[in-house]
Amino acid sequence: xxxxxxxxxxxxxxxxxSIAVDDISFDIQPGEILGLLGPNGAGKTTTxxxxxxxxxxxxxxxHMFGLDxxxxxxxxxxxxxxxxTYISMPYSLTLEENLxxxxxxxxxxxxxxxxxxVLKKVEMEDSRTKVTRRLSSGQMTRLALAKAILTEPKILxxxxxxASLDPDIAHKIRALLKEVRKSSGLSVLYTSHNMKxxxxxxxxxxxxxxxxxxxxxxxxxITQRFGQRDLExxxxxxxxxx
Amino acid sequence: MKLHRINALVxxxxxxxxRSLPRLMEIxxxxxxxxxxxxxxxxYLMKFQGQLPGVVTFFLGALILWDVLFRAQQGITxxxxxxxxxxxxxxxxxxxxxxxxxxxxxMVLSIFKVAAVSVVMATCALVFYDYNVFMIGLSLxxxxxxLVITGWVIGVLTTSIIMRYGQEAEVLAWGMxxxxxxxxxVFYPIEVLPKWLQAIAWGNPAAHIFEGMRMVLNTSVFPxxxxxxxxxxxxxxxxxxxxxxxxxxxxxxxxxxLVRVGE
Numbered sequence: 239x240x241x242x243x244x245x246x247x248x249x250x251x252x253x254x255x256s257i258a259v260d261d262i263s264f265d266i267q268p269g270e271i272l273g274l275l276g277p278n279g280a281g282k283t284t285t286x287x288x289x290x291x292x293x294x295x296x297x298x299x300x301h302m303f304g305l306d307x308x309x310x311x312x313x314x315x316x317x318x319x320x321x322x323t324y325i326s327m328p329y330s331l332t333l334e335e336n337l338x339x340x341x342x343x344x345x346x347x348x349x350x351x352x353x354x355x356v357l358k359k360v361e362m363e364d365s366r367t368k369v370t371r372r373l374s375s376g377q378m379t380r381l382a383l384a385k386a387i388l389t390e391p392k393i394l395x396x397x398x399x400x401a402s403l404d405p406d407i408a409h410k411i412r413a414l415l416k417e418v419r420k421s422s423g424l425s426v427l428y429t430s431h432n433m434k435x436x437x438x439x440x441x442x443x444x445x446x447x448x449x450x451x452x453x454x455x456x457x458x459x460i461t462q463r464f465g466q467r468d469l470e471x472x473x474x475x476x477x478x479x480x
Numbered sequence: 481m482k483l484h485r486i487n488a489l490v491x492x493x494x495x496x497x498x499r500s501l502p503r504l505m506e507i508x509x510x511x512x513x514x515x516x517x518x519x520x521x522x523x524y525l526m527k528f529q530g531q532l533p534g535v536v537t538f539f540l541g542a543l544i545l546w547d548v549l550f551r552a553q554q555g556i557t558x559x560x561x562x563x564x565x566x567x568x569x570x571x572x573x574x575x576x577x578x579x580x581x582x583x584x585x586x587m588v589l590s591i592f593k594v595a596a597v598s599v600v601m602a603t604c605a606l607v608f609y610d611y612n613v614f615m616i617g618l619s620l621x622x623x624x625x626x627l628v629i630t631g632w633v634i635g636v637l638t639t640s641i642i643m644r645y646g647q648e649a650e651v652l653a654w655g656m657x658x659x660x661x662x663x664x665x666v667f668y669p670i671e672v673l674p675k676w677l678q679a680i681a682w683g684n685p686a687a688h689i690f691e692g693m694r695m696v697l698n699t700s701v702f703p704x705x706x707x708x709x710x711x712x713x714x715x716x717x718x719x720x721x722x723x724x725x726x727x728x729x730x731x732x733x734x735x736x737x738l739v740r741v742g743e
Contacts, residue, residue, distance in 0.1 A: 253736055287739050290574040294733045315576045328496065328566040335495045342488030343575045369499075385571070 241304065243268045243425045244289070244393055249298035251284050251449075258284040260449035261298070266393070269419060271426040273440030275433075275469070277477045281449040282429045283324070286395045289427070290320055302393065316344060321386040322397035326378060329371035333362060333381055336370060337388055344389040356384040359414055375402040383411060387418055393425045400435060408432075412439060433470040443469070447476055481584060485577050489585035493559055494592075506554075511547055511597045512604055518543045519609045538697065539667065540611045542690060544601045546666045548624055549686060550657050551597045552631025553638065555590025556583075557653040560639045564647065564741055573738060579729045583722065586639075587632055594628055619696045622707055623689050629714040630686045634660060636721040640728040646741050665690050685713040 242265035251259040259281040266272045274282045287293040289300060291311050300307040302314045327336045334353060341349040357363040360380040365373070373381060379402050386394055396415075400408040412435065418424050430436050436443060437457040445453040445460065453460050453476075457469055464472045497503050522539045563569050572582065605611040614620065638656045642649045663677065664686035670678055681687040688710040692703030732738040 251736075258736075284736070287736070290570075292570060292574055292733065292739050293736045294730070312576045312578065315574065318574075320574055322570070325570045326567045327571065328492065328562075328568050330500055330566075331492070331495050335492075339488050339492040339495075340571070340575070342491065343485050343572070343577055345482065345484050345576075 240268055242266060243270075243303060244427070245299075245301040246285075246289075247299045247301075249285070249288065249300065250296045251281075251288060251293065252296045257449050259288070259295075262444075262446070262449070262451050263298075264444055264451070264454070266425045266427060268392075268425055269423040270441050271415075271419065271428055271439055273436045273443040274427060274429045274446060275436055275443055275473065276446035277473075279448075280446040282446055283322075283397055284449075285446070286320065286322075286397050286427065286429070289395060290318070291315060317392045318395070319386040319389050319391040320395040320397070321379075321382040321399050323379065323382075323399070323401040324397065325382070327370055327381060327385065330369065332367050332369055333357065333373075333384075334366045336381070337385060340385050340388055346389060352388060352390075356388045359387070359418075360384045361410070376404060376407050379403055380407065380411070383414075387414075390422065391424065393427070395427045397429050398431065399428070400430065400432065408435070415439070433468065433473060437469055445472070445476065452476060481578065481581050482576075485575075485581045486585045486588065489572075489577070489582065490588050493562065493585075493589050496562065506558075507551075507593060507596045508600055511551075511601050514543065514547065515540075515601050515604050516608070519605070522609065538694065540605050540609060541613055541616060541693060541697070542666045544598065544605065544613050545623065545627055545690070545693065546661075546664070547597055547601055548594050549627040549631040549634075549664075551593045552590045552628040553635040553657045554631075554653070555593040556586040556632060556635025557638045557642070557656075559586040559589050560642065561650060561653055564642075564650075569741060570739055579726055580722075583636065583725060586635070590632065590635065591628065594624075594631075598624075616693065616696055619692070619702055622711075623693055626685060626689050626707070626710045626714055629718055630684075630689070630710075631657075633685075633714065633717045633721050636718075636725050640721075640725045643732055643741060644728050644737065646737070660684060660686065663687060669694060682709075683713065685710040685717070688713070 244266040246265065247263050249259055249262050274285065276282050284293060288295050291307055303317060305314055307314055337353045338349060341352060346352060357366055360383055362377065362380055362384065365377065370381065379399065383399060400411055403411060415426065419426065428439055440457065442455065443457055443460055444451055453463065460472055461468055464475060466472045466475060518539060563572060602613045605613060634657050638652050641652055663681040663684050665681060670681055670687055670691055673681055688706040692706035695701060695703040
């Protein structure tokens with residue numbers, strides 16, 4: 239088995255008296271899509287924020303590409319990107335300008351060609367000179383995804399990437415992610431409240447509840463372990479038990 | 481520090497200014513309005529030129545130099561606020577961008593802002609009031625550079641407070657600098673302050689700069705001592721504020737405030 243591309247050990251985050259993430263350990267293999275599942279407040283977003291170096295863990299360690307995030311932030315983040323429904327991109331800039339700024343931040347060269355490529359992939363090549371404020375919420379989500387894959391990351395953190403998309407676009411985005419993964423060996427950590435999507439996308443799933451890992455394995459293994467028909471039933475069972 | 485990341489951030493803000501009338505107004509309209517109001521006050525005071533020699537030089541010169549400090553501070557703080565308003569802080573700090581590179585970019589933007597505002601004000605003062613700010617001579621160069629650094633010090637302090645306390649502290653972006661105005665002695669000599677406040681004012685680099693400017697205009701003697709104090713104090717405060725910014729940044733990451741600063 240190859241060395242994991244991401245390795246999290248005994249990760250913990252405490253905010254005052256409350257524990258957001260409680261001693262979790264997991265890893266992601268190269269090219270793997272790991273689903274992070276759990277009800278609101280389970281600690282999914284905090285986990286992603288710690289992996290992005292935006293929140294400092296209370297305890298535990300995060301290693302990516304064999305490097306410690308606490309001491310090699312710059313080298314690690316150079317090879318990582320993310321997309322989240324909870325953030326946006328500067329509204330007054332055009333799509334092209336926003337992507338140019340991101341490409342420069344990551345020190346990319348041949349920027350124009352790469353912007354063309356990603357805009358084509360997210361089917362937004364006709365909107366490149368459009369000011370971001372004029373985009374619909376679905377287009378905004380696609381722009382966030384374009385930004386995430388623009389820098390050719392080795393790991394992608396996606397926090398509910400299809401939350402505001404219609405089924406057609408959401409399907410296209412999933413197809414795009416599968417294609418990028420196939421062509422570049424991209425590893426993905428994926429959160430979603432759409433259980434069907436989780437089953438379709440994830441090689442493995444971690445179920446978080448109150449900051450702890452309560453189940454992990456393939457979708458099939460998890461549903462069998464809890465004696466349910468699908469992930470949605472497992473989700474409801476665990477959420478209502480808590 | 482990587483120049484390409486600083487360049488990326490600078491360009492991001494230049495893209496913004498290029499198509500934003502309100503932001504351009506901040507550079508051209510308000511400084512112009514300031515100058516018009518103070519210009520008329522000065523024209524009125526010129527009637528008392530006998531009792532108040534050099535009043536025009538003092539007031540308009542002081543106003544232009546105060547605006548240098550103000551815009552230098554705004555260049556830093558408003559650039560940070562723009563990222564909050566655009567909900568873009570996560571995009572920036574989840575990239576390889578370092579906090580020091582972020583600060584460096586805001587300082588470059590601040591220089592652009594100061595340069596633009598200074599050109600506008602100096603031109604208007606010359607055209608409307610026949611006042612040439614360069615009559616102060618070469619002494620103007622170290623004065624302006626020091627005022628820019630003082631502006632940065634106040635800007636970094638304000639930005640750190642906004643980062644720590646969130647949008648509730650946003651009003652400080654416009655108000656903080658005026659907390660320092662009474663002890664900067666922009667329009668009056670330091671002797672008019674009460675003794676206890678004079679002691680505080682001498683700890684403010686801006687007070688040394690404005691005292692120095694008055695000395696040049698009154699005596700044509702270069703105020704070396706004031707300049708040395710201003711440079712020393714600026715370097716000390718600048719180092720402290722940059723350290724404070726990094727400390728606050730780490731506290732915000734520790735408490736999860738960095739990802740919530742715009743909420």
